[in-house]
Amino acid sequence: MTQKPKLSIVIPCYNAERYILHCLSSVWIQDAPHEEYECIIVNDGSTDSSESIALKFIHGKSLFQYTSQPNRGVSAARNLGISKARGKYILPLDADDFLNVWSIRMYLETWAKNPDAALVIPQVRRFWDGIQRERIYTHLWRGYGELLHRCFLPNSCSYKKSDWERIEGYRDGTMYEDWEFWIRLLHQNDKVANVNKVLINYRYHEDSRVHKGLMNHNRECQIIREMNADIYFKKP
Secondary structure, eight states: OOOOOSEEEEEEESSOTTTHHHHHHHHHTOSSOGGGEEEEEEEESOOSSHHHHHHHHHTTOTTEEEEEESSOOHHHHHHHHHHTOOSSEEEEOOTTOEEOTTHHHHHHHHHHHOTTOSEEEEEEEEEETTSSOEEEEEOOOOOHHHHHHOOOSOTTOBEEHHHHHHTTSOOSSOSOHHHHHHHHHOOTTOOEEEEEEEEEEEEEOTTSHHHHHHTTHHHHHHHHHHHTHHHHSOOO
């Protein structure tokens, strides 16, 4: 019987022809054994060459699964990929970001040391596309109360698939879908684990969802409160 992977990387892809090869290459060259993880690519109705680039790269590589859907957005794409995941742990990875060679090994080592954690939080190197500028972010856990007021977690935290099932996945309706997801996934007394090394290389560019969300930050915050009125406006 084929061994199930411990961790599933899920990559939604929409018109990422400039970046998808770099992203998938970083998954392939990990120093963790391939039997310990898998990668699921979800083509979210791309109209560029993303599909052909991805399919050419993953041909003959059993580490990868590929699926597609009409364009429905990142939340639906992630949910589709996670529904096909075999791993106990999920790692969302955007198609314009990439991993360091040690990333999957360190996610797995951290989970092994912290099996009761709800989340594994990486350090992130954020760099600006086409500009010689970068910054390392250490995303420390600041408590659930702080999370309700601002998102200090990166989107590529790893979590248990069972928790994704419990809250019925990501939801549409906001540009801050990751923040909205963390609010429902986590609770006041949850344990989290930090990895004190850069695992994710986050590419910042004008087409990124973070950039678009920040342009309407106050409205997006209001949307999140309205989507989670039972949490934000519950009576004492």
